[in-house]
Amino acid sequence: MSPLVEPGPPLDPDRVSRYSRQLMLPGFGESAQRRLQSARVLVIGAGGLGSAVVPSLAAAGIGTIGIIDDDDVELSNLHRQLSHGVADIGRPKVDSLAETVAAIDPECRVITYSMRVRSPQLNLIMNGAERWDLLIDGSDNFPTRYLTNDVSVLESIPLVWGSILRFHGQVGVSWQGHGPTYRDLFPAPPPADEALSCELGGVLPTLCTAIGSFMATEAIKLITGIGEPLLGRVLFYDALTARTREIPYGASDDAPEITELIDYDLFCGMQDDDDLASVSAAELLGRLRAGEQLRLLDVREPHEADGRRIDGSTLLPIGDLRGGAQPDAGDGTLVVYCEKDPRSRSAARILLESGVDDVVYLAGGIQAFASVGGDTVSSVREAL
Template identity: 50%
Template sequence: MASPERPPALVAPGPALPSELRARYARTEQLPGFGETAQRRLRAARVLVVGAGGLGSAVLPLLAGAGFGTIGIVDDDSVEISNLPRQTIHGERDLGRPKTASAADAIRAIDAGIAVRVFPERLTSANAERILGGFDLVIDGSDNFPTRYLVDDAALLAGLPVVWGAVHRFGGQVGLSWAGRGPHYRDLFPQPPEPGTVPSCAEAGVLPSVCGVIGSLMASEAIKAVTGEGDLLLGRVVVHDGLRGTFRELAYAEDPAAEPVTGLIDYDLFCGIVAEPAPRAAASSVSPRELAARLAAGEPHTLLDVREPWEADIAELPGSLLVPLDVVVRDAAGVAERLNDDPVVIICHHGVRAETARRALAAVGAHGIVLQGGLDAWSREVDPGLPRY
């Protein structure tokens, strides 16, 4: 496949830099083809980072050090102890704080002259246009498919380039979408995977150093897009294997048969991870508070935990039967035979894997209901003392 034409610099140069900034960026300006003009472009650039987790933690300090003049951060989560190994922009002193506040402090500690805009909220179809407005470039470091498709669609409609990355266990990948310049995320992944088939970082784990590698590549793409230097990852995806220490490149092209993106949709529904419509939802799920009331009343239940053993070592509901999801999917009939006649409540971290297990069991005639929101919701609504991860 022929390489797309190299796009021009995304951002026009800002005003001449004062002497203290020239001194700060002296080593960068020495790069061939870079110079003060490229640095002025970076200082004028406005970049939005979606997610202040593992990838955001790697990307944000590099953007600040490179001299991006305005950095936006959107994330609705707070810092937890299990974040710290890979989300190194946060520290122990930040536990319980919004990730946007912690990340903003870290950026200002690097360069107090950077304008930091924080959005401590979840990116949705309702607020995407407002949040993306006023930025030149988006970096997507989110950890779920609904947000990835939302970011790609919203940026495409706004005409903004998107640098996206993903990490999983010992590897990751990086790409770039840019409306009108080349293929985008939907050309590579037209449909999201079935719910529960791709575990999240919290479910599968990730090698902390992989976040650093992928985040560094994402920051480089952002710098190249803003300055017009180098060949962008348009129509190419870089795939990294941290265990083997290798990189490979995959090429892809625009899908001429793809449906055009004309507006934002319900991305949870698109990815198949929303509660089912009533009245079926009432028979297939139970809220944490309702389950707690049933258990307190002494009603018999089988609590089927479909997480991994390492997750159960961190937190579990007493009396749970641990059967990882892959076992349930592979041998649903065998698992069903182990269940007694008590009502079965299926539990996972957030509820996604539990729904997959419910459907697998239903296919062999076994009925179960899902704990809505999983143990994460249980720890928020019923037992705050249960460790969160």
């Protein structure tokens, strides 16, 4: 594989000293280091994977790093997102991560984009004043994964992608013209209600640094031209057994030609829920144990609630809510839940449209609540 980036100017003495341990690697040398110094890498996501990838790239000598993310640092991030600390809670993740990079290497140029990654925004970034050599996708959702793949195809640049969930991780490289792409491996997204995120499925914290290191390594290999990148191979890592395995795959004759960016939420069957507020299972459990005044509304069917429900909740099936029934008025946030969360999202939207302002849905539903240790009961209060 030819190097992706041309070498920059010769290294000054301080940079030679900084990178001495990698300059002496067989087949690496100053030429490879100068390529890293000239490289411009755009990273999507400043969470579990991004907070592992970005510091590794900065420490290795990448000259310019772009970071895209719209989230703020939360307490629940800190067990796995090691670039953020307690003092960063409430700050934009991109700002916290940029500060981490500055502490590693002040000469590394960081460009932050505090925004949600969607087609128009990413298209503007790719066609703006900055020229990017490589994309790295550390997102946690399928719409963004397909979006970054298609951008890499249209821009003719490589994409390094990774994903993590529970105890397993995957890493791959997508680069049309040099090997198959993400769409060849995953032609169609899974059903929206079957796609788990780390928030709903959980993640072993050390998995983030393991997979993030693999991703950073692939980026370094592509930029410098050393080694064999993960083209046409996806690497699976099982943290519980400490085993890795490879799945080879090739280009598909049935893969659609990518000519433009599309609505990837629609493509993946995702609803546009930007106007809906949610609460995680862990956050709800914490608020309940803290004695916060909350109203719990179960929008499942009676036979489902007979099996288990959150203690203190009121039953109002989604069908009755659609027919015009309303929950009793009361103080405190109204938390709507179902078995997972599709019905509760619909219920929250109905309630918002009917004039109920302080309403959130429980992400992952009662399944997620029970999985984090939340107590449930089998009796049901009288329906409204």
